[in-house]
Every structure is written in C-alpha cells, then in structure tokens.
Amino acid sequence: MAVYSMTGYASATVSSLQVAPQQVQAAAVNVELRSVNSRFLDLVLRLPDEYRALEPALREVVSAAFKRGKIELRVSNERGADATQLPPQVEQLQQLSQIQRLVQDSLPKAAPLSVYEALQWCRTSAPPVVLDETVLAAARQSVERLREARGREGDRLVSILMERVERLRALALQAAPVLPQVVARQQQRFLERWNEALVSAGANSAATPQALAERAMAEAAAFALRIDVAEELSRLGAHLDEITRLLRAGGEVGKRLDFLIQELHREANTLGSKSAALELTQISVEMKVAIEQLREQVQNIE
CATH class of the missing domain: 1.20.120 (Four Helix Bundle (Hemerythrin (Met), subunit A))
Structure with a gap:
C-alpha cells in the first residue's frame, strides 16, 4: 500500500454529453481540488448557487477517498460555443412550423420567420441542461487524479x-x-585524583592505596550509571x-x-x-x- 501526501492539485472537466448523450444542449463543468496538510479532513466547497443541493453528495465523494488534509473543492461552469452551435432538433422545427401556421391562419399578413429567428426559438425552447450528474462525474475524476498526485508526492x-x-x-x-x-x-x-590525594596525605592518611583505588572504581561505576x-x-x-x-x-x-x-x-x-x-x-x-x-x-x- 502506498504512502500518500496531503498536498496536491487536480482538476477535471466533463461535458454533459459524456454523461447524458441524449441531451439537446451541451455544457461542461470543471471541478478543481487543492489539498494541503491538516490534522484532520477539512473540506471547503466553493459552489455556484445552482449546485448547492449537491454539497452532501460532493462531501461524500471526497471523504470516501481522503481521511486527512485541508481540501478545497471548486466547481465552475464552462458553457462554450459548442452549446450554441448545436443544430436544432427535428421535433423543435416541426413544433415551430405548426405554431407558425396557426399564427398565419389568424394573422395572414404576418411575415414568415427568418432562419435566425427559428434558431433563436429552438435554442430558447430546448430543455434545460441537467448538470448534477455531470458535476458528480467531474468530481470523481478530479478526486482520482488528486489521489494519484498525492501518491506521487x-x-x-x-x-x-x-x-x-x-x-x-x-x-x-x-x-x-x-x-x-x-x-x-x-x-x-x-x-589519578585519588593517587594525588594519597601522595599529598602521605603517612598521615588512614586509607590504604587499595581502599583508595576501590573508592575510585566505585566513583567511576556510579558515573558510568x-x-x-x-x-x-x-x-x-x-x-x-x-x-x-x-x-x-x-x-x-x-x-x-x-x-x-x-x-x-x-x-x-x-x-x-x-x-x-x-x-x-x-x-x-x-x-x-x-x-x-x-x-x-x-x-x-x-
């Protein structure tokens, strides 16, 4: 089993079409994870208002992979030009044609719709892109990449x-x-010290050389302890x-x-x-x- 650092960075961008190919419009979500050391798991979420309901699920995704570290998770939308360049669906054009006939029956002098107006109507009438699963998919990818980065560190x-x-x-x-x-x-x-003391004391010393040597050895033993x-x-x-x-x-x-x-x-x-x-x-x-x-x-x- 590997040893993991608590510092690292990872990000992942997922398109809604990757999660739900049946979507009419395309949108992308980016999830960033930044991690530094901490005594416990400290998770900070930076979410747009429309994803506030996903906070418990996102916390569960992160806490299942990490036990320690201060981790900041940031979610941002990346709706690009691809979302506006998708061709209108056949069902939308058929519905618009029926609406135009009804209008012209009541208002014979009404001008027919231009291509631009038709595209604008198709774009605004498309069902909203549901990104909840896209956010969770991006979070899982980002968590896996952060775990790999923390493993390398x-x-x-x-x-x-x-x-x-x-x-x-x-x-x-x-x-x-x-x-x-x-x-x-x-x-x-x-x-040496006891010998010097013995020489200084001379004949007046009551201690024998052997006794002085034994005392010196005892002092040395106590010092060693x-x-x-x-x-x-x-x-x-x-x-x-x-x-x-x-x-x-x-x-x-x-x-x-x-x-x-x-x-x-x-x-x-x-x-x-x-x-x-x-x-x-x-x-x-x-x-x-x-x-x-x-x-x-x-x-x-x-």
Missing part, C-alpha cells in the same frame, strides 16, 4: 524520510562506542525500526509517524542531557536536526 516523501532514518541509525552507531571510552577516561581521572545511554539508544533504534515498517506498509500512517517522531525527540533530548563528552553532545545535536527534518516531512503525510 508520497513516494518522494518516503525517499526523504528513509534517508533521515538511515542518518539517525548512523548517528546511533557512532554514539554506542563513545560511551565506554568516556567511562574509561573518567575512571582514569578518578584514579549516570551517563549510560544504552537504553535510550535501544529505544531510538526500536522507534526507527517501527518508522521503517510503517513507511513500507503504507496507508494512513501520518498520525502514528507523528507520535514516533515525538518519541525520537524525547530520546535525543535524554541523550543530550546525559552527555558527558563533546562527542556525545555533537551527536545529540545532529540527531535533533535530523529528527526535526523528519517531523517537517511527516506533517505532510496522510
């Missing part, structure tokens, strides 16, 4: 998101070996795995991805707060940048 978003996910995986791999190095350096500092980010890195990796799974599965994944991005932010912030080395601080900052880039793109996913 969704494919591009997936590529961008997967790049950011791989970047975060690489940063997590960089952070994993840094922690033992930081702990080892700090352990050495503790040992305070800065341990293994759990955060593990959860971050699990969130990245879930994001990858959702992007591959497709469908309506925008809200779930948005929640996972929040969790990634939480883990990156914790990583930064526990940072005891410049290397980890830099990795945390780069992670936050990549996560923010993820968040901006996820906002556009349905």
